[in-house]
Amino acid sequence: MNVHVMKRDGSTVAFDRSRIERAILAAFMDPAVLGPDAGKSASVRDKIKAYTDKVLAKIESRPAAVVAVEDIQDLVESVLMDAGEHKVAREYIRFRDLQAEQRKAAGHDVSVSSTQSTIRLKKPDGSLEPLDRKALQALVAEAAEGLDEGVDSGTIVNDAIKALFDGAPASALDDALILSSKQRIEQEPDYTYVAARFLLDKLRREVLPGLGLSNVDTQANMGLIYPEVLRRGLKRGVDAGMIDPALLDQFNLGKLGAAIDAYRDFQFTYLGLQTLYDRYFQHEDGERYELPQTFFMRVAMGLALNEDDPTDRAIEFYQVLSSFDAMSSTPTLFNSGTVRSQLSSCYLTSVPDDLFGIYSAIRDNAMLSKFAGGLGNDWTPVRGIGSLIKGTNGKSQGVVPFLKVANDTAVAVNQGGRRKGAACAYLETWHRDIEEFLELRKNTGDDRRRCHDMNTANWVPDLFMERVAQGAEWTLFSPADCPDLHDKFGQAFRQAYEAYERDADSGKIRNFKRIPAKQLWRKMLTMLFETGHPWITFKDPCNLRSPQQHAGVVHSSNLCTEITLNTSPGDEIAVCNLASINIANHLTEYGSIDRSKLAFTVKTVMRMLDNVIDLNYYSVDEARQANMRHRPVGMGLMGFQDALYVKSLPYASREAVVFADELMELISYYAIEASAGLAGERGAYQSFQGSLWSQGVLPIDSIDLLRQGRGGMLDMDEGSVAGLDWDSLRETVKTGMRNSNVMAIAPTATIANITGVTQSIEPTYAHLQVKSNLSGEFTVINPSLVHELKRRGLWDKVMVQDLKYYDGSVQAIDRIPEDMKAVYACAFEIDSKWLIEAASRRQKWIDQAQSLNLYMAKASGPKLAELYEFAWKKGLKTTYYLRSMGATSTEKSTITDHRLNAVQQAPQAKVCSIDDPDCESCS
Structure with a gap:
């Protein structure tokens, strides 16, 4: 097997199958699993061999010749969960956590970023620019500002740098930061806000230059520039024939710009902002010229056009929309x-x-x-x-043939090119x-x-x-x-x-x-x-x-x-x-x-x-x-x-x-x-x-x-x-x-x-699930549940695996108290x-x-x-x-396998709760 393993210090070593077998054996031998003699059992040894083979098969299916040690450990978890070895997987997670604590106590954790050589990113004009690590760290720090301590800025930075190579396009850094964050949402819900803020940074760099404005490094500076973004964005929309010219003529744009609250951009989850980015923001030739707050202000202005004082009413409407009150x-x-x-x-x-x-x-x-x-x-x-057709003296075929025509019309004429046509x-x-x-x-x-x-x-x-x-x-x-x-x-x-x-x-x-x-x-x-x-x-x-x-x-x-x-x-x-x-x-x-x-x-x-x-x-x-x-x-x-x-x-x-x-x-x-x-x-x-x-x-x-x-x-x-x-x-x-x-x-x-x-008025479908819509697939975890589990000292990696194993339900997790199970019962x-x-x-x-x-x-x-x-x-x-x-x-994956959490109930009847385009027309 011609694969090398990247260790945590950035060095590489030849792949050693025995290390995987020993780690799985250690999990099986825990007395809480099968007892102290488990490792001597022929059936257990056969299982360990089979599970190791599956891990190797997954590694070989990947194109990379070098695999990070953390990725291999994630694959081991995945294989154990797929095989239904729930208790073994739990012990393996504890084994990994224990090793991580020992490395940290001994001072052996070495940042990948400190060992890699200089990385240069390719700008749109083709020139190469060295990665500014201080700017990267500042960006990540801002993205984690005010969030739970479970958000690890250092890990995000290291993950992003690991995903880059010398000469990578500058946009690859955006993708790496977003990916690093969203794949951790299931272990810490606040990562959804981190991912959204990275997407926001990407959006700023798309919108601001297109409006003739210099990009800002942080959200803190957006308060100064948002009024000009509003004015120029509306002007561009009017020139493109998309925005009503009345929005430029009937409002005090200076007063509206001053009313914009730039920090409300930080309210978005990743799913929320990505949805707006893909389908709601105004664009010209695929280039967006709206940011979240100018989007809400444009909507508010449009709704205030017939008011006696349109500017003040637009501000009132904006406050309700941008605060998410309605x-x-x-x-x-x-x-x-x-x-x-x-x-x-x-x-x-x-x-x-x-x-x-x-x-x-x-x-x-x-x-x-x-x-x-x-x-x-x-x-x-x-x-x-x-029924009789008097004009021809023939018999009617009934309503169904006409319904067929109506059905095909709904398919042919979609909703503004942004959603499927939908009729009942x-x-x-x-x-x-x-x-x-x-x-x-x-x-x-x-x-x-x-x-x-x-x-x-x-x-x-x-x-x-x-x-x-x-x-x-x-x-x-x-x-x-x-x-x-x-x-x-x-x-x-x-x-x-x-x-x-x-x-x-x-x-x-x-x-x-x-x-x-x-x-x-x-x-x-x-x-x-x-x-x-x-x-x-x-x-x-x-x-x-x-x-x-x-x-x-x-x-x-x-x-x-x-x-x-x-x-x-x-x-x-x-x-x-x-x-x-x-x-x-x-x-x-x-x-x-x-x-x-x-x-x-x-x-x-x-x-x-x-x-x-x-x-x-x-x-x-x-x-x-x-x-x-x-x-x-x-x-x-x-x-x-x-x-x-x-x-x-x-x-x-x-x-x-x-x-x-x-x-x-x-x-x-x-x-x-x-x-x-x-x-x-x-x-x-x-x-x-x-x-x-x-x-x-x-x-x-x-x-x-x-x-x-x-x-x-x-x-x-x-x-x-x-x-x-x-x-x-x-x-x-x-x-x-x-x-x-x-x-x-x-x-x-x-x-x-x-x-x-x-x-x-829906009950929660599952506390850990993948939501699918026209923007893609998104891991979603119930933040209220996680907050309560943290308050009771019950939130850890094992709990994440338990939620996966039980398809997002808490009812079969023995550590969760009965009063919580009642409050957090899912829809079914x-x-x-x-x-x-x-x-x-x-x-x-x-x-x-x-x-x-x-x-x-x-x-x-x-x-x-x-x-x-x-x-x-x-x-x-x-x-x-x-x-x-x-x-x-039954597929259950780990967070860094990039397949996200694929565990979902598969209802027999059609399910529209996961952002079904059929019911978006009322949304």
Whole structure:
């Protein structure tokens, strides 16, 4: 084997296989593993030989002729973990730590950097410049400033220098520093901030010269130069035809520049900043001309264009965004302040039952998707299979062939070239084609009648759920025979549906099918488990509790099931504009809600969202008409799980449910109050009169309307826990609301990554995992867990290996106390009924809905039926993905093997929590 080993002092020696065998043997011989005679066992000797062979194979697969001794030891750990030798691996880690301590005590640790010869880096002009080690050390020291003592600056410097060679391009140093930091995130979460700061340094050297400015060595100097970066960056964007010239003309740029807080650049995690770097910052020919704070200021300026004092309002908006107290949705971040400011997240359409209308709807999909909108299409009006086509006297093929065209359109027209096109098709459960609709995502059958890229959802009436409970029959109709069912809900739907059933019995309607309701329910749940679709959403709660019942019908939800707005074929395309409050930033040091701060943030965000409506670019006229008429917005939240960590509350607890209740009550109160305040300043929305708001009926009051519509079949709490003056607010609301709808909880997949918090209302998926998005793969470890383990003296390298071994879960780690296991239970370790309980408490305060994912580790038909029937009884309007546990990957790698932590659960149903592009449209 022609490989040499680089020792810690920089010298090289010939590879010696026996050293690996002796080290593994020492780990096996520990009495805590197999006892004192373990090394004498023939089977153990065979294992040691086999494991050593695997290490050699990994070394030989590498192109380098010289391998560092630390890399070899990492490979030994990897092989032992892959083989399931958990206890042996633990002892091997302890053996390495002991040796490191002995070397340090004896003064034998020698920096690689002190032994290597001078390294020269190649500049862009081709000249060579010696590596400035003092500047490198200063850069690394700044990157580690204010972080946990577990961040080792010396190790980062040495790693970076080891990765370089004489004549390497200057950019190689950036890559080496980032790599050295991000591969250590799993052992110390603060390395994510170190990696982000190195990326920030790289970004500065890209942006500043492009704006004609000299690069600054440290972030400390950015405060002086940021105002000029703002001015020149906006000028370059205007000259490139990307930025709205009004941003140069209508603002006091000097005042805005002075308001920029350069040190807020240090808030980013590596995942957050890399995401912005790759997809959000404005660029020309691939060269970025925005830095993080000028990015937030550009977004804030774009949202303040129509204000009486745009400069002061932009500063107010900037403070909320750049502090991560709240974040606008992705389309707003993409496009605010640009020449084509498509800021809205979601579009809901109804497809009419004629060929011209169908293809017009598909055209609208293409135009809306082009400018980064997520789509929810109501296909229920389209006639079912076998229906008469009067113009040709032929028979219809049903809705599925048109869905195939819509599916391919979503693939062909992506969202601004930065995200995949994304759409969700909705169909009511009584539609003649519902059975084939359920199978659209299957990988078997006629592929011409499959839609592999489009999401699907059931729009389920209460009457169907009642028939399931009763074990009764259910009748499928074509909308061509009963078109008014589409626009009816509650008791009116029941009466019309039962009348059509009598018509079918008497022969007046021939194109129908009757099946047991439980049989169809079983198929719905089976497909949901097998394919992740269609999602289960409930028509009647969405309509009976809608503030806009007088103005139309809610025919579907959106791409992510949190928007419930009226649509009308050929007249109105519903639009919703989203932003989310970061709850983790609104707790006091004692874990209580900071009410005054929350009220201020909510008020500011409501103003930003209302501005979006007037500033938005509408690619379809029907969307403009609907948005100007009703002015709906959707303010949500993220970081709910982080807040529970701060409060040391298990998600599966009554205390967490009450906290969800109190939190949402406060947000609801402040949001409604803010919209009413905007109505006093700017006027009520056009269709206000006749709404539930105009009658003083708030979301909490509309629960009674749902109970009446169901005949009492509702188990929903109606209490108030925050002690707010709702009676006074009702009187204020009667005088006017600026927005027809004000709240909706979106998935926040991307913006939660940007702000470094847990997404939306989700429980933690795993405490150590790899998140994958369009920017790559990122190791993510739960900093709250690590902080608590450190506080209890339990955080060490063995704990890192344990988290890997147990797929990011703490439940099987015997050293972790039971109280911690309860607080840090992962998503699949929590009974989803607790998620529904908390969601039900939130839903009573929300005028729209929530993107609620449900988890089931060991799914079965009866369990799924029970879970979704429970969600219906608890008054939820919608549910989102079902995430069920499948096979588990067994590959477990070490931090310096550069494969990162590849251990993840592999859910059978589609999983969107890891930054799924499908749900970014609401993020």
